[in-house]
Amino acid sequence: xxxxxxxxxxxxxxxxxxxxxxxxxxxxxxxxxxxxxxxxxxxxxxxxxxxxxxxxxxxxxxxxxxxxxxxxxxxxxxxxxxxxxxxxxxxxxxxxxxxxxxxxxxxxxxxxxxxxxxxxxxxxxxxxxxxxxxxxxxxxxxxxxxxxxxxxxxxxxxxxxxxxxxxxxxxxxxxxxxxxxxxxxxxxxxxxxxxxxxxxxxxxxxxxxxxxxxxxxxxxxxxxxxxxxxxxxxxxxxxxxxxxxxxxxxxxxxxxxxxxxxxxxxxxxxxxxxxxxxxxxxxxxxxxxxxxxxxxxxxxxxxxxxxxxxxxxxxxxxxxxxxxxxxxxxxxxxxxxxxxxxxxxxxxxxxxxxxxxxxxxxxxxxxxxxxxxxxxxxxxxxxxxxxxxxxxxxxxxxxxxxxxxxxxxxxxxxxxxxxxxxxxxxxxxxxxxxxxxxxxxxxxxxxxxxxxxxxxxxxxxxxxxxxxxxxxxxxxxxxxxxxxxxxxxxxxxxxxxxxxxxxxxxxxxxxx
Numbered sequence: 001x002x003x004x005x006x007x008x009x010x011x012x013x014x015x016x017x018x019x020x021x022x023x024x025x026x027x028x029x030x031x032x033x034x035x036x037x038x039x040x041x042x043x044x045x046x047x048x049x050x051x052x053x054x055x056x057x058x059x060x061x062x063x064x065x066x067x068x069x070x071x072x073x074x075x076x077x078x079x080x081x082x083x084x085x086x087x088x089x090x091x092x093x094x095x096x097x098x099x100x101x102x103x104x105x106x107x108x109x110x111x112x113x114x115x116x117x118x119x120x121x122x123x124x125x126x127x128x129x130x131x132x133x134x135x136x137x138x139x140x141x142x143x144x145x146x147x148x149x150x151x152x153x154x155x156x157x158x159x160x161x162x163x164x165x166x167x168x169x170x171x172x173x174x175x176x177x178x179x180x181x182x183x184x185x186x187x188x189x190x191x192x193x194x195x196x197x198x199x200x201x202x203x204x205x206x207x208x209x210x211x212x213x214x215x216x217x218x219x220x221x222x223x224x225x226x227x228x229x230x231x232x233x234x235x236x237x238x239x240x241x242x243x244x245x246x247x248x249x250x251x252x253x254x255x256x257x258x259x260x261x262x263x264x265x266x267x268x269x270x271x272x273x274x275x276x277x278x279x280x281x282x283x284x285x286x287x288x289x290x291x292x293x294x295x296x297x298x299x300x301x302x303x304x305x306x307x308x309x310x311x312x313x314x315x316x317x318x319x320x321x322x323x324x325x326x327x328x329x330x331x332x333x334x335x336x337x338x339x340x341x342x343x344x345x346x347x348x349x350x351x352x353x354x355x356x357x358x359x360x361x362x363x364x365x366x367x368x369x370x371x372x373x374x375x376x377x378x379x380x381x382x383x384x385x386x387x388x389x390x391x392x393x394x395x396x397x398x399x400x401x402x403x404x405x406x407x408x409x410x411x412x413x414x415x416x417x418x419x420x421x422x423x424x425x426x427x428x429x430x431x432x433x434x435x436x437x438x439x440x441x442x443x444x445x446x447x448x449x450x451x452x453x454x455x456x457x458x459x460x461x462x463x464x465x466x467x468x469x470x471x472x473x474x475x476x477x478x479x480x481x482x483x484x485x486x487x488x489x490x491x492x493x494x495x496x497x498x499x500x501x502x503x504x505x506x507x508x509x510x511x512x
Contacts, residue, residue, distance in 0.1 A: 010119035015126035024090035027062025034067030059091035081106035212419035213481030214435035221392030227348035236409035270301030298343035309377035
């Protein structure tokens with residue numbers, strides 16, 4: 001007897017339909033083919049135990065199981081449930097009448113309970129695309145998958161529930177999630193607020209500009225000057241995620257297994273802050289079983305690198321291409337996987353090994369050579385890709401002790417949203433361009449042309465600071481954002497002057 005059960009393999013942030021074919025004939029052998037890895041092969045022992053504990057007989061006939069398409073490697077324990085149901089269907093223990101209408105995935109424990117899986121959201125999207133009536137997955141993943149409309153998602157906690165469902169002995173209740181209600185309910189709940197920041201008005205302004213245009217930013221200052229504190233507050237002034245961005249971000253975190261159990265959509269922009277000991281593979285993604293890296297987990301959000309010079313140089317250099325292309329391709333001999341990586345890079349660093357170079361009150365004990373060597377840990381090509389370079393001066397005591405609250409994140413966010421709306425309207429005809437930081441050279445020539453006075457100012461700055469052509473483009477992009485914040489159609493010399501002031505590391509006094 002030949003029956004077919006359907007599952008899915010996660011590839012990148014998408015899924016591929018897997019057909020599990022089980023043929024039962026006379027004999028007593030078991031064969032599993034179709035390029036399964038070790039975890040899939042071990043499913044046989046888990047299935048035997050799960051069925052025995054729940055009172056079902058083990059199929060004793062000759063069983064051949066094929067996982068098609070056979071040229072795609074099947075990885076992980078999530079195939080336990082469809083394999084078990086397929087074996088019971090081929091043996092006649094359960095009815096196979098409804099098999100073609102449902103897609104199944106889940107890991108089995110030895111007692112038959114069903115454990116959560118990775119990638120439930122892309123699997124649900126694939127199930128809807130292929131016209132399945134429903135998706136049967138672990139209870140812990142049900143809310144995550146239920147954000148996909150026009151698909152019935154059934155969360156189950158034990159294999160017995162699934163067997164009884166296919167035998168028409170039990171009705172499963174679909175999980176219902178009001179996607180839009182959940183999406184909008186949590187968009188403005190932030191733990192940190194800029195109202196708590198004392199002083200640092202110039203830095204807050206730079207962060208506002210970075211948020212408004214999606215610009216990369218680096219903060220240079222002494223220990224304790226507030227670099228990390230302000231970086232953690234940056235998400236509170238970013239524009240809210242759109243529903244499409246939220247779904248794409250949730251898919252990435254779902255594939256990586258980073259979603260909280262029983263959660264649905266990610267409603268706030270991600271903020272990832274990996275430790276400086278992170279490996280190159282963990283940063284960009286990959287591994288024996290390719291997974292998204294930190295740059296993809298930060299997609300549509302912030303990647304914060306604290307103490308930037310302490311990161312391995314190789315780790316920092318692999319950021320150069322994703323910062324430009326906003327995608328990362330993980331290539332292997334037999335396949336390649338694309339992960340989105342459209343993130344805003346925010347970094348912080350001390351100005352020198354001791355931390356007090358250019359400090360207003362404390363003396364630096366580093367030699368000019370040590371300062372130069374420390375700064376050289378960050379390569380010129382990487383610095384060129386960082387639009388805003390801002391120096392942070394420690395806050396004096398009179399401002400620290402001031403009890404008055406600063407401007408709230410909500411007020412700053414309103415200005416940022418208005419600037420982003422201008423940009424969305426401007427780039428409506430250009431697919432994949434949503435903010436000023438994404439402008440190409442062609443768009444710069446159309447929307448960021450300075451007047452004669454501004455051009456003269458920019459020429460002087462280029463010659464005096466010895467800036468590269470890429471730095472020239474970055475200055476124009478930042479100036480365009482400053483003009484948008486002020487509602488100005490033209491880029492004025494004042495906008496260019498502020499943008500040039502955000503190139504601190506290009507100045508001669510930083511070299512010692």
